[in-house]
Amino acid sequence: MTNFNLNQAQLSERLLLLQKLDLDYSDHRASHHRPNRETKLLNTIALLLSTGRPGDHFAAAFDKRQGLEVILAKNGTPTSEDIADAKELFSCLCNPEISNPRDLYPFVSRRCRASVLKRIQKLRASIVDTGFYNDFYSRLDQYRSARDPLSPDVIEQEFPEDEDAIEDAFAGIPLSVVLRDLLEGTIGVTSVSEVPNVDEFVDIHTLASTLGDSSFMQEWIIMREVGYQKAKRFQQCRQKLSRYIDDVHSLIRGAKRLGGLIKYRWVTDESLGIQVGEEDIRIHAATPEEAAHRASVLSSQQLEELKERKPSLVEPWQRTVHSCIHAEIRIILHFGRVSMQGMSGRFQPIGLSKSSCLCCVLWIAAHNIRGGIWWQTRSRNKPDPTWAFTARACPNVQGLALATFDEKVISGVLRWLQLRYESGTEFRKDLYQIVDDSALNADDLAVVVAAALTSSRKGDGKAIVYSVLGQ
Incomplete structure (x- = not known):
């Protein structure tokens, strides 16, 4: 990588263009896999460290080479507030008086205030701003058992949870009255402008979860009846909010099972020897249209078609991007090139406060071919212009071909622009070429890339769960 500044600016510009085009190349099949227990615990740790501020992204992983230690990282280096709050979090998890999510809620409502409030507001918006409310009542009028009074049999069928x-x-x-009360109750309790107290938050969780778990809602989505997309949106919003109850409960139980103090460590600029940390990168193109011309991946006809669909492509856009080494990459750099000795499984998960971006997916896929650990993260493959190259930032990291991994990101992002109209399946085929390594045959390569793109996996990965926390 002979000209870092040029390449970084060019990469950020192309990522901004992908972001502006708002293309969806997500591998939805992979994103539907259920995370195993270890991944879920790590995701919850990252969730509880997330403040909800823009760019505040956290990652966590287990280091089991010498006992058990939690490795923490964020986009950029942690602040004094991050360090203090992580100390408080792990102290709470080890406190015998903290036994359920209610006990931890004071920490959640302070540290995660913006995230919690945002998720409550999105839950409410999924009902009142999307047409879900009217579709709900239309379907309820036609529902087979809507007028049946709730007997034990009806309750078992409609509310199994x-x-x-x-x-x-x-x-x-009557069932219709119950479902109506649950919906109207959810609307009422989510009408907030500040983070609710613990009783109010539990009420939100109870009402939304009871409604979401009902057979009425489940069948609506499974049968793909009119408005099911809006019902699915409601389910996604309430599940994200429920993590502060359900997933936190699992984390507290897991911490108690470990017993004693939980060791943890932050990955910092100092610990990695980062010489170039966070930087403001100047974007050369004045508009998305100019960026598309500079990328040379669109014909004149294709560009004109895009401009018709997205007139904003000719308008000025942001000219500065604040780049940094992303949290999950920092985790991997912390481990460096290690042998599998002392690691409990072939696949190692990284918990995240949000899904990995496109560049992280490409970088990790390239790394996993040569590294001693095959890392897993969840991803929607969304472009993030803040992603920074690793080779220049971390010259002291030994045993990893950082420049090679960075080059794979450059070629991968360019290929994404070229495949803008193709399906996720076509992209995944092309990704094999992006991370190709002559030492691997086609079947081995497919396994490696699939591991990098899949958020959870059965088999080898399953052993990790039980080795740490048991069944």
Whole structure:
């Protein structure tokens, strides 16, 4: 990489263009895999460190080479506030008086205030701003058992996850009334402008989860009936909010099972020997249209078609990007090139506060071919212009071909622009060429890349779960 500044500016510009085009190349099949227990715990640690501020992205991984240690990282180096709050979090997890999500909520409502409030507001918006409300009542009018009073059999069928609570509160009441009360109740409790207290937050979780777990909602989505996309959006929003209850509960139980203090360590600029940390990168193109011309991947006809669909392509856009080494890359750089000795499994997950960006996916895929550990993260493959090259920033990291990995990112992003109209399947085929290595045959290569793109995996990865926390 002979001219870093030129390449970094060019990469950031192309990522901005991809972001502006708002293309969707997500591998939805991979994103639907359920995370294993270890991944879920790591994701929850990262979630609880996330403040919700722009660019505040966290990652966590287990280092089991000498006992168990949690490795933490963020986009950029951690602040004094991050360090203090991580200390408080792990102290709480080890505190015998902290036994459930209610006990940890004071920390959550302070540290994660912006994230919690945003998720509550998105849950409410999924009901009142999308047409879901009207579709809900239209479907309810036609639902087969809407007028049936709730008997034990109906409760078991319609509310399999909440039988006892529903029977205590609604026995004998028509199902339509119960579902209506759950919806209207959710609208009422989510009408907030500040983070709610713990009782109010539990009410939001209970109402939204009971409604979302009902057979009425589940069948609506499975059968793909009218408005199911809006119902699915509601489910996604309530599941994200429920993580502060359900996933936190699992994390607390896991911490208690470990017993004693939990060792942890931050990955910092100093620990990695980073010489070039966060930087403001100047974008040369004045408009997305100019960036498309500079990338030389669109014909004149294709560019004109894009401009018709997106008139904003000719308008001025941001000219500065604040780049940094992303959190999951920092985790991998911390481990460097290690042998598998002392590691409990072939696949090692990284927990994230948000999905890995496109560049992280490409970099990790290239790394996994040559590295001693095959790292897993969840991803929607979205472009993030803040992604920074590793070779110049981390010259002291030994045993990793950082410049080669960075070059794979450059070629991969350019290929994404070229494949802008192709399906995710076509891209995944092309990715094999991007990370190709002559030492691997086609079958081995497919396994490596699939591991990099899949958020969770059965088989080898499953062993990690039980080795750390047991069944």
